[in-house]
Amino acid sequence: MTRDGSKLSGSSATGAQVVVRIRDVKRIYHLGKVEVRALQGINLIVEKGEFLSIMGPSGCGKSTLMHIIGCLDRPSSGHISIDEVDVDELDDNRLADIRNRKVGFVFQTFNLLPKLNAIENVELPLIYAGAGFEERRKKASELLNVVGLNDRMYHRPSELSGGQSQRVAIARALANDPSLILADEPTGNLDSKSGEEIIHLFEELNNRGITLIIVTHDKDIAGHSKRIVRLKDGLVLSDEKIK
């Protein structure tokens, strides 16, 4: 118990289970000779069941923060834990495991594999988790049901609308029952109606107890969440509960 933050392990001040704990995280890139200080000391705690929006102008570090929470990237300094596991200390393979089992990604551009149909896309995380064929088919079709796409299971992404594609991506994110869903501008490529539907789907998932973090610059989208964290120049500018 020598490290900062670890003395708080177990629960937050409110007693709820902590899903993400970020302590003084900095991230510095080198683009050629230019040093980019994307994150300059972020502190953040996300509890189970939260619906959090991360907002801020472009270049404020929201994508970098999301990559770090999603274990795609490591902080240059500081500490981060997911479900109380200190992920900044893990090797690449263990990080891949965390991404596979603890985190579900939803991207602005959906990022489905174009040559696989909807159900095969949803099965992918289950394949990497080592699930057998029967098990993952069953799980994937259940999830496509949850997102309302039971009639589109064998369609390829090119045969799906943007909203449908994003639903497939959400089903994929849910495949291994992750501790949190990370969504990066999930409605950015959708018309307003489809965007609205996706947000309602997120609300529904949150009502079932799923922890959600959405990165967005859209105030209306953020308005559906329960807590808004604003970033500026790689620092937390404000952190307010709105519901």
Add this chain to the structure above:
Amino acid sequence: MINLLDPFKIAFGSLLSNKLRSLLTTLGVIIGVAAVITLVSMGEGAKSYILGQIGSWGMGANSLVIQPGTGDATIPELTLTYDDAVVLRQKIRHLQYLMPEFVGRGRCIYGKKSYIPSYTMGASADYPLAYKQKAVEGRFFSEADDASRRRVVVIGKTIVNKLFGSYSPIGEKITINGIGFTVIGVLEEKGTLLTNDMDDIALIPGSLSETVLGTNKIWEIFITVEKDDQVAQAIDDIEKILTARHHRVDFHTHTQQGMIDIINNILNAMTGIVSAIAAISLLVGGIGIMNIMLVAVTERTREIGIRKSIGAKQRDIFLQFVFESVLITMSGALIGIIIGTLAAWLIMHFLKMEAVIAWGAAYSACLVAFLVGTFFGVYPAVRASRLDPVEALRYEA
């Protein structure tokens, strides 16, 4: 436990979705393997044809030949005689057949027709069994005929045509070098071996050679023993018997195994050369595959990023790309084997020989393709597996 089936399926799927490119990529492997399989199949076919020809003349591994002279003179002194053959027949252990060849010239006259066959030969009653050529009409002469010097002759189809036309010659009287003979049999047709008409032959009892052909000297004695492994013992017997009779070594022996060894050596050398060419072709093919795999890794950077973001480990990505490269080369090898076998079959069909499927070469082609695919697939796969997920996700194709 590592699940290998899923990366295999993923690799297979991505190959199928890019059929034309996969095919072009593996063309080098297809051509290399097809060339080897064609040539080896043809070589094996030719070998089995030649061995079959030898076998059809009775010359299996249980046979040997005694020839006069020490084997280094072009025109040997004819040192073997009818009496030698008689003694050898009595004394060689496990003897099966013994067939001395007294070759001479014999003018055959029937009525007003006269003909000199290519071969007029003194033989033993073992001829039909030793040379696997029986009498199809009438009969061959017996040991008793030979011992009692009966003037009977068995003739080949060519002589029948020259002297008798379409009539049956059995029982007809002819003269050979002025001595009267009765035709008692017609030999089964053998056709042509190299350029020799094997049906242009008249066979008389060996005991009459001296009288009819003016010689009791033997060109060669063909011998078979009961079992292949008794050949060495027979050679031993022959050397003792003949050396004792002649008081010097004025003869030599050949075994058919020696000849088979020579044919095998030639074919093995050919296979070696073909394999070397194939190795170069596979090397070039392998480099082509590595090249395409490197392009594929770049092209599919985003896919790799997506896979990593949902939990693919380095090992998963590595296996996916290595399997792709192995699959592509193995498919190439299989296609090459099929094309090569068909090509060999076609060519041999036109040469009126039978192609032998070169299973050994096919197995080695698969093994080598596997190794080439693995070797040239590793570097691109390592590159793919080490991509940074954030960078990979940002990549715009």
